[in-house]
Structure formats: C-alpha cells, structure tokens
Amino acid sequence: LVLTQSxxxxxxxxxxxxxxxxxxxxxxxxxxxxxxxxPGQAPRLLIYDASKRATGIPARFRGSGSGTAxxxxxxxxxxxxxxxxxxxxxxxxxxxxxxxxxxxxxxxK
Amino acid sequence: xxxxxxxxxxxxxPSETLSLTCTVSGGSFNNYYWSWIRxxxxxxxxxxxxxxxxxxxxxxxxxxxxxxxxxxxxENQFSLKLGSVTAADTAVYYCAxxxxxxxxxxYWGQGTLVAVxx
Numbered sequence: 001l002v003l004t005q006s007x008x009x010x011x012x013x014x015x016x017x018x019x020x021x022x023x024x025x026x027x028x029x030x031x032x033x034x035x036x037x038x039p040g041q042a043p044r045l046l047i048y049d050a051s052k053r054a055t056g057i058p059a060r061f062r063g064s065g066s067g068t069a070x071x072x073x074x075x076x077x078x079x080x081x082x083x084x085x086x087x088x089x090x091x092x093x094x095x096x097x098x099x100x101x102x103x104x105x106x107x108x109k
Numbered sequence: 110x111x112x113x114x115x116x117x118x119x120x121x122x123p124s125e126t127l128s129l130t131c132t133v134s135g136g137s138f139n140n141y142y143w144s145w146i147r148x149x150x151x152x153x154x155x156x157x158x159x160x161x162x163x164x165x166x167x168x169x170x171x172x173x174x175x176x177x178x179x180x181x182x183x184e185n186q187f188s189l190k191l192g193s194v195t196a197a198d199t200a201v202y203y204c205a206x207x208x209x210x211x212x213x214x215x216y217w218g219q220g221t222l223v224a225v226x227x
Contacts, residue, residue: 033213042203042217043154049211086154090212097169098144098156098207 001025003087003101011109018074020104022087027067031089034063034072037103038083046085047072074106082108111136113204113218121198121225127191131204131218134185138162142207143187144214145178147200155200159207160187194225 002025012018022032030050035043045054047063050070060075074081087101117129131143144159158168160178168176177190191198201222205214 031212033211035214042205042220043214044217045213045215048208048213048215052211054215088154088213098159098212100154100156103153 001028001089001097001099003089003099005085005087005101005104007104008102009105009107011107012077013109014077014079016077018072018077018081018106020072020074020085020106022065022070022072022101024068024070024089028089030066032063032065032070033088034061035086035088036081036083037086043086077106082106111206111216113206113216115202115204115218115221117221117223119222119224121194121223122227123195123225124193127189127194127198127202127223127225129189129202129204129221129223130186131188132184132186133206136206136216138180138182138185142167142209143178143180144205144207145189146203146205146214147198148203148220149197149200157189157191157202161209196225199223199225 004023006021032050034047037043051063062073064071084103084105086103090098112134114132121127139162142159145157158178160166160180175192180187201220203220204218206216
C-alpha cells in the first residue's frame with residue numbers, strides 16, 4: 001500500500017481554507033487517519049475513520065473520503081495550524097504493514 | 110490521560126544494537142497495540158512495528174530482520190531493539206499506542222533522538 005499526499009507544500013494565509021489530499025494505491029475503505037506535526041513535537045491524531053475528529057480537535061478540521069481518495073480540509077486557518085500533516089493507513093490482512101503518506105507542509109504565505 | 114515516555118541512549122555506534130524503552134502511564138495495556146515509529150531528521154514517518162497486549166508482534170518487512178519488540182506489563186513498559194545499526198538508522202524514535210479498531214495511533218510519546226555514529 002502506498003499513500004500519496006498532495007501538494008507537498010501549501011502556502012496560505014491565516015483565515016484561508018486549506019485542502020489536503022491523500023490517495024491510496026488500493027482501497028482502504030474508511031480506515032484512514034490524519035495527523036498534525038509541529039516542529040520538535042510528536043504527531044498528534046486529528047482524524048480517524050476518515051472523518052471522525054479525535055478528542056479535543058476543533059471543528060474547523062474536517063476529514064472526508066473513502067476507498068482510495070481522502071481529503072483533510074481546514075476551513076479557516078488559525079496561526080497554530082501551520083504545520084506538517086500526514087495521512088496513515090494499514091494494508092489489508094492481519095499483521096499488514098502500517099503506512100504513512102509523505103506529508104503536506106502548510107506554510108504561511 | 111494516557112502518557113508515554115521513551116528512554117534510552119542518545120548515541121549508538123555503528124553495527125551495535127539500539128535499545129529503547131517506553132513507559133506507559135494512565136492506561137491499560139489491554140486491547141491495544143504498542144508501537145514504535147521513527148522519523149529521520151527532516152523526513153517523514155516510518156512505522157517500525159508493534160506488539161499486542163497478548164505479546165504478538167508485527168514488524169515492518171523492511172526492518173524485520175533486525176527488530177525485536179517486547180512487552181513487560183508488570184513494569185508498564187515495552188521495548189525496542191534494533192540490531193546492526195548504521196547511520197541510516199539515525200532518527201527520532203517515537204513510541205505510540207495503536208488502536209486496532211480504528212487503525213490509528215492515538216497517543217504518542219514525545220520522541221527521543223538516537224544518533225548512530227562512531
């Protein structure tokens with residue numbers, strides 16, 4: 001399973017909408033997660049099951065998609081949202097490898 | 110609130126074995142998988158492997174020959190051993206809790222940088 005994230009970098013201003021894409025090389029149903037990572041910090045789970053927000057995650061973060069195409073939308077960027085975002089899945093079959101996408105950096109324009 | 114904390118040497122010599130321990134607090138080992146993930150400087154995330162609460166292990170095929178993950182529930186710890194290390198194994202190593210139900214890592218340690226150098 002390969003997860004391809006695009007774009008690699010997204011340059012936006014606070015208040016703008018961010019749309020991040022994650023494509024899987026095979027169908028993964030809705031078993032996809034999104035993480036946010038800031039410099040010097042561990043990744044933080046944002047979204048699981050493609051569209052469910054993790055505990056404490058603001059409503060401006062929305063996940064969507066199923067099968068092979070997934071999107072993370074940040075409706076209105078706050079200063080603390082500028083970070084790197086990763087998607088993650090597991091190939092089918094028990095004990096199958098877990099895979100992360102290459103990441104999308106959301107930077108201040 | 111579940112908390113994870115990595116510990117171990119920050120410097121390992123080439124060809125030796127990297128050993129890290131993750132101490133878990135605030136939660137039970139039951140019904141979850143306990144994982145190691147690494148991130149080379151400036152690069153993305155790579156899953157190393159995980160161990161179930163019953164002791165079953167699953168490893169990334171690319172690292173399987175060199176990796177061992179073990180569990181000590183009496184000490185609320187799980188450990189990573191990575192043998193025959195090279196400079197390519199230099200990375201921040203994270204421990205994390207993995208939910209098999211939702212196929213995501215829901216709690217992470219802060220990470221520890223391990224450099225491989227003579």
